[in-house]
Amino acid sequence: MASRFKLVFVVSLLLLLLDYCEGSFVGVCYGRNADDLPTPDKVAKLVQLHKIKYLRIYDSNIQVLKAFANTGVELMVGVPNSDLLAFSQFQSNADSWLKNSILPYYPATKITYITVGLEVTESPDNASALVVPAMQNVLTALKKVGLHKRIKVSSTHSLGILSRSFPPSAGAFNSSHAFFLKPMLEFLAENQSPFMIDLYPYYAYRDSPSNISLDYALFESSSEVIDPNTGLLYTSMFDAQIDALYFALMALNFRTIRVMVTETGWPSKGSPKEKAATPDNAQIYNANLIRHVVNDSGTPAKPGEELDVYIFSLFNENRKPGLESERNWGLFYPDQTSVYNLDFTGKGAVDMTDSANGTKSNVTTWCIASSKASEEDLQNALDWACGPGNVDCSPIQPSQPCFEPDNTLSHASFAFNSYYQQNGATDVACSFGGNGVKVDKDPSYDNCIYVTTRGVNKPATGNTTAIASTSSSRRTEVCTWVACFFLMTLTLFVLNPDNAFDASFSRQLRRV
DSSP states (O other): OHHHHHHHHHHHHHHHHHHHHTOOOEEEEOOOOOSSOOOHHHHHHHHHHTTOOEEEOSSOOHHHHHHTTTSOOEEEEEEOGGGHHHHHHOHHHHHHHIIIIITTTTTTSEEEEEEEEESGGGOTTOOHHHHHHHHHHHHHHHHHTTOTTTSEEEEEEEGGGEEEOSSGGGOEEOGGGHHHHHHHHHHHHHHTOOEEEEOOHHHHHHHOTTTSOHHHHTTOOSSOEEOTTTOOEESOHHHHHHHHHHHHHHHTTOOSOOEEEEEEOOOSOOOTTOTTOOHHHHHHHHHHHHHHHHTTOBOSSSBTOOOOEEEEOSBOOTTOOSSGGGGOOOSBOTTSOBSSOOOTTSSSOOOOOOTTTSOOOOOOOEEEEOTTSOHHHHHHHHHHHHTTTOOOOGGGSTTSTTOOSOSHHHHHHHHHHHHHHHTTSOSGGGOGGGTEEEESSOOOBTTBOOOOGGGOOSOOOOSOOHHHHHHHHHHHHHHHHHHHHHHHHHHHHHHOTTTHHHHHHHHHHHHO
């Protein structure tokens, strides 16, 4: 009996640590406000084909839940605002919904989150007061069937829930929402549920292009925005918005609630006034976002912090009202062809295509600094590449092979190419605010070697900081230790079940 208990303890410990080892993920929102979309079973095949493992839907549509059974794709389902009144008034309504809409398909369909309400502070029917009672009733329904620890309950919000978001350290919630915010935050903290936020740097840039640079909105900025209160440096609006939310939570003394981005993205087409809504910008934003998330970069205020993100949206939706961009957020057209290509794992190069013929080029290319760029722009881009860009710039230091010629153009060219190669040799990775140029002639000279993708073993890290890299590295070390510890313990248990745990555990403790 004792040996059985020890095995159960070890397995439980492993599962707890593996949850830590999973890291951040990128999912996709599956909106269906269109009349020309493929059937859910075809969508399920498309999602699996592109290795999308996390999907958000906005209701609990039976056909969708059936289609994703036994696919391994984890679903976030939603309770729409129109159902909040019924769910908040009577526990029986939440119980019936769970019994009829969720339980018949679970666990074959992996449902991990339930969102109760959608951006209620933006709702014209004043649904805010209904959210927390509805969330509590859904949680109670889950508790009755023992699923409250497997399926988390939360609600999604727009950035409008903040009254102030810049500088990030001054982030604060809108006082007009205080009546429901405090009980909701208490609910999230008590149940270890995330605060769900929908973030759109695109709108901030579109509405204020004179104050916000496009590169800053696209994760492409080679310059930094400084928070005057903390000294933290920001190279992307996304990070600044996330940290504004963290600071707002901390101001109310909610320090343990993690943030989850339930919508973000960039439109590929817009009205004539929406000049930034292009396929290139959409691809750049989402490609950089994916790299940023899967590398566990975190944010300047929360380096290495887990941050799960859902990209909006899977398809273009032709029935959405508003400007042209509203109908063009999709990664895929309704015929299931890609609007542009992305590697959803973030572990390899982004699947870029040649805009002229739609095929990928096999020509080896390098990225160098433009001779037309100003000295100041090159220096800023060089500082960024050798800092947040995580490029190894030791070869351009004094006495090293690429130090001569000792000028900014030469040093920037080496750094630009290193960043370009380690991030998949994509057009995006050679931007540097328009200061980078792709060439097909090897710029190497003497003992100064400009590497190519084949020669780079270092994984792409995107817009990371040194602290974030250290945190991600530490996560890898811990996870490696966990795997070794578990395998050793399991082996010893099989050979000697009575003494295996004591021997293995004491031995591993001595190593730590």
